[in-house]
Amino acid sequence: MNGTDLVALGPLLALGAAAVVTLLSIAVRRHQRATATIAGLGLVAAACALPAAADVAPRQVTALVRIDDFALLYIGLFLAAAFATIVLAHDDLRRRAEPHREEFHVLVLLSTLGACVLATSTHFASFFLGLETSSVALYALIAYPRSGPAHAEAGLKYLLLAGASSAFLLFGMALVYADLGALSFDGFAAALLAGRGTPALVWPALALVVAGASFKLAVAPFHMWVPDVYQGAPAPVTGFLATVSKGAVLAALLRLFVALGGVERPVVVWTFGALAVTSMLAGNLLALSQRSLKRLLACSSVAHLGYVLVAFLAAAPVALEAVTWYLVAYFVTTLAAFGVVTVLAGGDREADALDDYRGLFWRRPWLAALLTGCLLSLAGIPLTAGFLAKFYALAAGTSEARWALVVALVVNSALSAFYYLRVVVAMAAPAPAAAPARRVPLGAGVLLAVLALLLVGLGVYPAALTALIRATATALS
C-alpha cells in the first residue's frame, strides 16, 4: 500500500470518510439540512477524487479491488444516483416529520460505498463484502419511516430474502474455494481453463453464485420480493434500491464473467437466456394487473433486468457497452419516475395508487409530462434514452444471432407498452375534484429538470455517452 494506491482508492476512502463525518455531525447536533449538506458534500468530494484516480488507473490495489475506467464510470454513476436520492429524500423526510431523520444520510453513504466496492471487486471476498455493506444499510433504509407497519414489513422481507440469497452466494464461493483453492476472479478463471475444476463442484458453485446474484437483481424466478419491497419502501429509497443496488451487482457479475473468458459456454448462455426470457415474461405479465404505480414500476424493473441480460450475453466488448448504456438510461429514467412519485406525495401518504394520477395532466402538467417521458422511455419509444438502450440490447442480441432472445425482447416491449400507456391515459383523463397540491421544493425541482434533460438528451444525442462508455469498456476486456 503506497501513495499511488491511496490515490486510486481515493473515491472509496472519501466516501467512507464522508459517512464517518456525517455520523459525527449528527452526534454534535441534529439538523436535517446540515446533515444532508454534509452528506452531499461527501458525495461531491468522492466525485472530485475520480479524475485523480483515473490518472493512475488501471491499478490493482491488493488482491481485492481493481480500479480501472470501468469501475470509475460505475462509481461515478452510483455517486450521482446517491446524490439524487439525498436530494429527493430531503423532501420526503421533511414531509414525514420522523424524529430521527438525520441517520438516513449515513445509511445512503454506506450503501453507496458498498455498491462502489462491488464495482471494483476482482475477488469473491470483496464481492461479498461490498454486497453486504450495500444491503445491510438498505434494510434500515427500507424500513426507515416508522409511521406504519408497511415499511417494517418491506424491510423485514428484504432482510430475510437478501439474507437467504447471501447464504446461496457464500455457499457457492465456499464450493469454489473447496475445489480450486482460489477466490480471486482471475485465479478462478485460470484454474477453470487449466481444467482443474471438478465439474460436480464447479457448476453447482457457479449456479449458486448466479442464483444469489439473481435475488439481488430480482430476475425471475427470484423476483417475489420486488413488488412488496418497492411499495413498502419510501419512494426515494425505492429509486435507490432499483438503481444503485442492482447496478452494482450487475457490474460485479460483468467482471466475473469477463474474467471467465466471456460467456461462451452453452450452459451459461442457456441459463442466462432462460433467466432473461422468464423475467421479461413474468415482469410484464405481473405488471398488467397492478393498481399501484410503485408495484407497476417494480414489475417493470423485473422485465428490464431481463432485457439487460440479453445484452449481458453478447461477446465481452459489445456486452459491456450495451449493459452500461442500458444501466445509465435505466438509472436516469427510474430516478426521474420515483422522483415524481416522491414530490407528488401529500399529507401522510405517498401518491401510489393509479387513481392518484387520474387527471394529473390538468393539475400538474410539468410533472405529468416528465412521468410520461419516463414511461415512454421505459417502454422504449424513440427520442428517449430508453429507446437507445433497448436498441443496444437488441443489437447485442443480434450480434450473436440469438434470435429467440431478440424475438422475446421485441414481443415483450410491445406487451409492456400497454401498461405504461394505461398510466398515461389515466393522467390525461378528466381531473376529479382538485386536491390541494404541495409545491415542488427547489432542490427536487432542479433535480427533476436535470433528469428530464438527460432523459431526452441521451435519446437525441447519444454520441457523447457512447464515446465515454466505449473508452471504459476497453479497460475491462
Place this chain on the structure above:
Amino acid sequence: MNESYVSLLVLAAVALGLGTVILMLNGLLGPSKPTASKLDTFETGNEPEGDARQRFSIRFYLVAILFILFDIEVVFLFPWAVLFKDYVAAGLGTFMFVEMAVFVGILAIGLAYVWRKGALEWD
C-alpha cells in the same frame, strides 16, 4: 469426488441414524405412564410457577447489541496485538499500526455517537 469427504458423510449418516433409532426405540419399547406432574414443564424439579413469557426492558437489547459491537473489536485487536512484533520485524509496522488506528478510530466515533444519543443511559 474427493475421497476424504466420504468419511465425513459416513459420520453424518451414523450420527443421524443413531439418534433416530434410539429415539424411536424409546417410543416403541419404553413404558408410558403419564401423570399430570410428569407432563408439566420441567423446572429444576420444582412445581413451575408463573409464565415463561415475561416482559424485558427493550434496553437490554440495545446494551446487548452495543456489547457485541465492541466485543468484536476486541476479537480483532487480540490477534493483531499478538502478531504486531512479527509485522514490525517484516517492516510492516507503520502500516499495521495505521490500519488498526483507523479501525479503532471509527469505532471510537461510533462510541461517541451512541453516548451522545443517550443509548448508554439506563433511564
